[in-house]
Amino acid sequence: xxRTLLVPALLALTAVTAFAQSPILTYSGTLDATDxxxxxxxxxxxxxxxxxxxxxxxxxFTSNSxxxxxxILGDYRGGGGLTDGFLYxxxxxxxxxxxxxxxxxxxxxxxxxxxxxSGSFLADASSFGxxxxxxxxxxxxxxxxxxxVSGFANSDLGAFSVSVAAVPEPSTMAxxxxxxxxxxxxxxxxxxxxx
Amino acid sequence: xxxxxxxxxxxxxxxxxxxxxxxxxxYAGRRAPAVALxxxxxxxxxxxxxxxxxxxxxxxxxxxVNASPTATIQIVIDGTDVTATLPTPEFSTNxxxxxATPDAAWVYRSVHLDTSGVRTIVANVSDAGxxxxxxxxxxxxxxxxxxxxxxxxxxxxxxxxxxAYRDAGRIVAQSTxxxxxxxxxDQLQNMDTMAASGMVMTYxxxxxxxxxxxxxxxxxxxxxxxxxxxGVFPDNNDFKFNSSxxxxxxxxxxxxxxxxxxxxxxxxxxxxxxxxxxxxTADIADATPGGEGSHTLIRALTYDIARQYVDGTFTPGxxxxxxxxxxxxxxxxxxxNAASTTLAGNGRNPxxxxxxxxxxxxxxxxxxxxxxxxxxxxNAVRAQATPPDRLIGLFWGAAGGTNGGTTSGTTxxxxxxxxxxxxxxxxxxxxxxxxxEPAANLNGFTDQPFLDEMTDAAIRVxxxxxxxxxxMVEGASIxxxxxxxxxxxxxxxxxxxDKAVGVxxxxxxxxxxxxxxxxxxxxxxxxxxxxxxxxxNGSGVLNTRSQSLYPRTISVFDPILxxxxxxxxxxxxxxxxxxxxxxYVEAPFSPNGVSPVFPIYxxxxxxxxxxxxxxxxxxxxxxxxxxxDGPGSLLFTGYFDQTDIxxxxxxxxxxDTAPLDEYSKLVSKRYSTVSPNx
Numbered sequence: 001x002x003r004t005l006l007v008p009a010l011l012a013l014t015a016v017t018a019f020a021q022s023p024i025l026t027y028s029g030t031l032d033a034t035d036x037x038x039x040x041x042x043x044x045x046x047x048x049x050x051x052x053x054x055x056x057x058x059x060x061f062t063s064n065s066x067x068x069x070x071x072i073l074g075d076y077r078g079g080g081g082l083t084d085g086f087l088y089x090x091x092x093x094x095x096x097x098x099x100x101x102x103x104x105x106x107x108x109x110x111x112x113x114x115x116x117x118s119g120s121f122l123a124d125a126s127s128f129g130x131x132x133x134x135x136x137x138x139x140x141x142x143x144x145x146x147x148x149v150s151g152f153a154n155s156d157l158g159a160f161s162v163s164v165a166a167v168p169e170p171s172t173m174a175x176x177x178x179x180x181x182x183x184x185x186x187x188x189x190x191x192x193x194x195x
Numbered sequence: 196x197x198x199x200x201x202x203x204x205x206x207x208x209x210x211x212x213x214x215x216x217x218x219x220x221x222y223a224g225r226r227a228p229a230v231a232l233x234x235x236x237x238x239x240x241x242x243x244x245x246x247x248x249x250x251x252x253x254x255x256x257x258x259x260v261n262a263s264p265t266a267t268i269q270i271v272i273d274g275t276d277v278t279a280t281l282p283t284p285e286f287s288t289n290x291x292x293x294x295a296t297p298d299a300a301w302v303y304r305s306v307h308l309d310t311s312g313v314r315t316i317v318a319n320v321s322d323a324g325x326x327x328x329x330x331x332x333x334x335x336x337x338x339x340x341x342x343x344x345x346x347x348x349x350x351x352x353x354x355x356x357x358x359a360y361r362d363a364g365r366i367v368a369q370s371t372x373x374x375x376x377x378x379x380x381d382q383l384q385n386m387d388t389m390a391a392s393g394m395v396m397t398y399x400x401x402x403x404x405x406x407x408x409x410x411x412x413x414x415x416x417x418x419x420x421x422x423x424x425x426g427v428f429p430d431n432n433d434f435k436f437n438s439s440x441x442x443x444x445x446x447x448x449x450x451x452x453x454x455x456x457x458x459x460x461x462x463x464x465x466x467x468x469x470x471x472x473x474x475x476t477a478d479i480a481d482a483t484p485g486g487e488g489s490h491t492l493i494r495a496l497t498y499d500i501a502r503q504y505v506d507g508t509f510t511p512g513x514x515x516x517x518x519x520x521x522x523x524x525x526x527x528x529x530x531x532n533a534a535s536t537t538l539a540g541n542g543r544n545p546x547x548x549x550x551x552x553x554x555x556x557x558x559x560x561x562x563x564x565x566x567x568x569x570x571x572x573x574n575a576v577r578a579q580a581t582p583p584d585r586l587i588g589l590f591w592g593a594a595g596g597t598n599g600g601t602t603s604g605t606t607x608x609x610x611x612x613x614x615x616x617x618x619x620x621x622x623x624x625x626x627x628x629x630x631x632e633p634a635a636n637l638n639g640f641t642d643q644p645f646l647d648e649m650t651d652a653a654i655r656v657x658x659x660x661x662x663x664x665x666x667m668v669e670g671a672s673i674x675x676x677x678x679x680x681x682x683x684x685x686x687x688x689x690x691x692x693d694k695a696v697g698v699x700x701x702x703x704x705x706x707x708x709x710x711x712x713x714x715x716x717x718x719x720x721x722x723x724x725x726x727x728x729x730x731x732n733g734s735g736v737l738n739t740r741s742q743s744l745y746p747r748t749i750s751v752f753d754p755i756l757x758x759x760x761x762x763x764x765x766x767x768x769x770x771x772x773x774x775x776x777x778x779y780v781e782a783p784f785s786p787n788g789v790s791p792v793f794p795i796y797x798x799x800x801x802x803x804x805x806x807x808x809x810x811x812x813x814x815x816x817x818x819x820x821x822x823x824d825g826p827g828s829l830l831f832t833g834y835f836d837q838t839d840i841x842x843x844x845x846x847x848x849x850x851d852t853a854p855l856d857e858y859s860k861l862v863s864k865r866y867s868t869v870s871p872n873x
Contacts, residue, residue, distance in 0.1 A: 049858070
């Protein structure tokens with residue numbers, strides 16, 4: 001149940017420019033016997049049959065003013081790492097009804113990847129939910145989302161970390177670059193004025 | 196389209212015995228009999244254990260003997276008289292071979308049942324105060340995907356690929372570079388590493404040992420049909436069909452008017468906007484590819500099968516978006532365009548086909564198809580950033596009705612010839628056959644694609660735009676080379692087929708988990724793996740339990756097409772297989788400057804090579820394996836009937852299989868066993 005939430009000092013700037021994939025925040029935790037449990041979702045339409053009482057932890061973040069594509073990386077490596085994990089994003093999380101408010105879900109391991117220890121929440125073969133558009137996770141702007149990290153099955157416990165980052169659109173990258181250039185220019189002029 | 200609308204009908208059981216006197220009285224009141232006749236004997240021409248999906252179209256044909264032209268009919272479903280709601284039936288008399296006894300038949304076209312469960316259809320026929328009645332039960336499975344994400348299906352069909360054929364492919368292709376060592380193997384084929392596996396029973400409506408037409412109908416329609424039949428059921432005028440050249444066109448109506456049942460390809464296209472396709476190394480109007488989009492009592496009516504691809508059956512217009520294979524002669528007009536390749540003087544001769552249409556031009560001009568007659572052109576399509584919307588590729592055509600080394604070198608009647616089969620990979624690669632197998636006859640078609648390339652092209656076209664699709668891919672010459680006992684041709688077709696499976700699985704793995712991939716066979720054949728041969732020891736055969744091969748059996752004719760089953764020839768061993776397979780050379784094969792998707796065919800320089808024998812030159816009745824991967828694949832475990840493939844595919848498409856699929860993941864993640872290849 002040990003949890004750590006790190007918010008980069010430049011979060012505001014990152015949210016405005018939105019062209020770098022540096023994380024908005026990272027969350028570290030450990031699923032253990034003290035965590036609450038729920039019947040997780042197997043898809044956007046059905047609850048799981050093998051994860052009816054899995055431990056979970058949650059944290060929230062707010063999308064930037066542009067919204068769009070996001071990447072959520074789960075890392076389960078290291079001694080005592082989570083044996084098998086599932087990631088979800090909710091608009092409003094209700095553990096008694098895991099299908100309500102579900103934006104996206106992703107089994108972090110592929111069928112054949114039993115030894116895989118990390119995954120990307122750019123949509124892959126196991127991603128589902130209304131937020132999964134093509135091969136990307138698309139979020140609304142200025143919206144607070146709840147990220148839920150759970151085990152795959154009831155016995156899955158262990159440490160993990162999750163990072164959240166915006167993924168720029170190509171056009172956004174150009175705008176972001178221009179914005180950063182403008183900010184840099186303004187900062188430079190202010191610096192010169194101060195001198 | 197008129198149809199039975201049955202949604203919401205109360206499930207009231209019909210007590211026929213109590214209703215019959217009342218009906219007899221009613222009908223007797225309408226028409227006073229002049230003389231006392233026997234009661235009509237009534238039959239519904241649906242097979243025993245008929246099953247459909249909700250809203251799946253089928254024709255309801257009722258036949259009555261002792262029924263005059265003024266006989267009347269009533270249809271009752273679950274206790275409710277629906278006669279007035281049915282479309283106007285086609286009515287005919289004097290249908291059967293008994294001209295002395297009057298008979299009548301009613302055919303209600305394109306009816307459907309909209310409520311799941313076991314439904315009861317009663318047909319009452321009344322004539323001259325006499326009533327005949329028959330009851331038919333129908334199993335109906337619900338199909339309602341609602342707002343579930345649409346899933347794709349790719350069905351890979353190795354024709355005749357029983358267990359020995361799959362194993363032979365693995366031993367030959369995966370034993371290269373010393374990966375096969377005294378019984379151990381280091382790699383499996385693409386088709387052997389799928390999440391689920393089962394066994395499929397293949398018998399058809401009238402035979403324990405089926406041919407490829409009813410087996411295709413089994414998985415495509417969910418029902419058993421009779422030998423040589425695509426998606427229809429027998430009726431009592433079938434005897435009027437005569438395949439002789441003089442009467443073929445005049446009598447083929449009796450093979451094309453049979454009661455039909457809609458295929459899953461047609462159903463998904465009509466109701467759910469699916470894109471559909473068939474890919475085969477056979478004549479594309481042959482049995483297996485024909486089973487998804489044609490309806491005929493006689494599989495040899497290949498020109499009509501091709502015509503149905505263009506015209507449609509239950510709905511007008513093309514039944515497929517992708518058609519790739521051989522059999523060009525069934526699509527081109529008799530006078531072939533000079534730009535066409537090598538098919539001078541063949542094509543849709545009106546004497547054989549009944550018309551002189553240019554089906555290729557119709558598809559390209561009227562329906563937006565792109566046509567590729569060569570591998571070069573197909574690969575150019577594959578290289579396009581934006582694939583075409585629809586694709587037809589016809590890479591082989593029979594000229595004069597001969598098919599050279601592709602099957603048995605036999606000349607077949609042009610009007611019955613499913614003989615435009617493509618060459619196998621072994622021949623396309625230019626490898627030398629063993630002494631007992633005929634040299635390849637490319638028949639001028641030197642630019643044929645490989646099945647993996649055809650599969651890749653089909654998937655590119657079908658997946659364009661995001662609509663779901665269903666695709667059948669056939670490795671045809673596993674069967675066609677097994678009929679004449681050509682082991683090299685057989686096994687190399689398995690190898691080529693498995694590369695195509697790899698293309699489908701790669702798409703499934705990358706396509707957001709929404710593609711079910713199935714690999715199975717339509718029926719078995721008699722090849723057995725009898726041991727190994729030592730290439731350093733002449734004709735020595737090692738590691739065989741009996742120290743000898745099976746008696747040699749050669750089928751001179753293709754028995755399916757000729758109707759002749761060659762008797763086993765026990766005169767000697769199969770010397771070609773005693774010699775084993777030649778050393779394989781990794782093919783430096785990149786014709787036309789385009790590399791195949793999977794360019795590497797195996798190098799086999801092992802001293803020991805597989806030895807096989809054939810007991811017959813024909814199909815056998817053994818069950819065949821099926822392997823499955825992707826959503827809902829666990830449904831394909833166990834021992835089940837071939838028609839269940841249809842209903843299992845439908846269940847996958849109409850149900851959220853995620854809770855089921857999690858079990859596959861759990862097994863893979865938690866319950867794996869120690870690998871022999873550590």
